Amino acid sequence: MESPVQDTIESRVQSVLAKIRSAAEKAGRPASSVRLVAATKTVPVEKIAEGVQAGLAILGENRVQEALSKIPAFNPGPVQWHFIGQLQRRKVRSVIGVFDLIHSVDSLELAQEIDRRAGDAGRRQDVLLEVNIGNEPTKAGFCPDDVRQAVSELAQLSHIRIKGLMAIPPPTINPDSARPYFRKLAELAKTIDAQHLPSVKMDELSIGMSNDYEVAIEEGATLVRVGSAIFGARHV
Ligand SMILES: *Cc1c(COP(=O)(O)O)cnc(C)c1O
Numbered sequence: 397m398e399s400p401v402q403d404t405i406e407s408r409v410q411s412v413l414a415k416i417r418s419a420a421e422k423a424g425r426p427a428s429s430v431r432l433v434a435a436t437k438t439v440p441v442e443k444i445a446e447g448v449q450a451g452l453a454i455l456g457e458n459r460v461q462e463a464l465s466k467i468p469a470f471n472p473g474p475v476q477w478h479f480i481g482q483l484q485r486r487k488v489r490s491v492i493g494v495f496d497l498i499h500s501v502d503s504l505e506l507a508q509e510i511d512r513r514a515g516d517a518g519r520r521q522d523v524l525l526e527v528n529i530g531n532e533p534t535k536a537g538f539c540p541d542d543v544r545q546a547v548s549e550l551a552q553l554s555h556i557r558i559k560g561l562m563a564i565p566p567p568t569i570n571p572d573s574a575r576p577y578f579r580k581l582a583e584l585a586k587t588i589d590a591q592h593l594p595s596v597k598m599d600e601l602s603i604g605m606s607n608d609y610e611v612a613i614e615e616g617a618t619l620v621r622v623g624s625a626i627f628g629a630r631h632v
Pocket of ligand 1: 625
């Protein structure tokens with residue numbers, strides 16, 4: 397028989413939150429310096445609601461249509477929505493004002509479009525720049541060597557605020573193998589902060605997923621994006 401006590405969304409949320417706290421403590425950081433973003437792609441609203449009941453405060457979606465269809469079920473409510481997937485320029489208009497943070501700004505053109513549309517809406521959009529930290533040919537994101545230059549250009553835009561960096565390192569089996577990539581991203585954020593650009597502050601590092609979020613926290617993660625460890629394996 398399966399054990400219903402151990403394997404509910406509620407118990408998994410609590411277990412992930414506990415592991416986040418202990419990883420932060422182990423790294424000598426306050427637990428409040430790390431926030432959990434639950435990655436909810438493909439997860440139906442009822443299951444997400446169970447997670448929110450159990451204490452999830454930030455939900456991260458990958459696809460615009462899917463997000464827009466789920467969000468009304470939680471409004472008005474205490475949860476924040478973040479956008480973590482690849483964002484097409486033609487969809488930017490429909491995400492302004494919907495997401496508190498867009499983690500996945502992967503080109504100058506996308507950032508400029510967000511700035512333009514946020515301006516039209518009279519808003520300022522918080523964003524992270526996605527870095528292709530492993531220089532993988534098939535992966536989205538700024539090349540590590542290009543980020544500093546990109547940030548200094550984007551610092552001119554008055555309707556976005558660059559809050560930090562995000563990365564998805566090359567897939568590894570051993571979580572420790574991701575550590576050098578996390579460290580490299582943290583160092584990149586430090587060199588950007590040292591440029592003291594207007595409206596650029598590297599407060600956030602969005603790194604770590606189900607497999608490696610504890611390692612990411614040791615390396616400075618402030619946002620960990622965790623899906624399957626909470627909602628189970630995705631079959632889609
Ligand atoms: C799905 C997804 C995650 C979560 O992945 P898990 O391995 O299920 O924790 C994190 N970040 C992004 C960008 C994702 O698309």
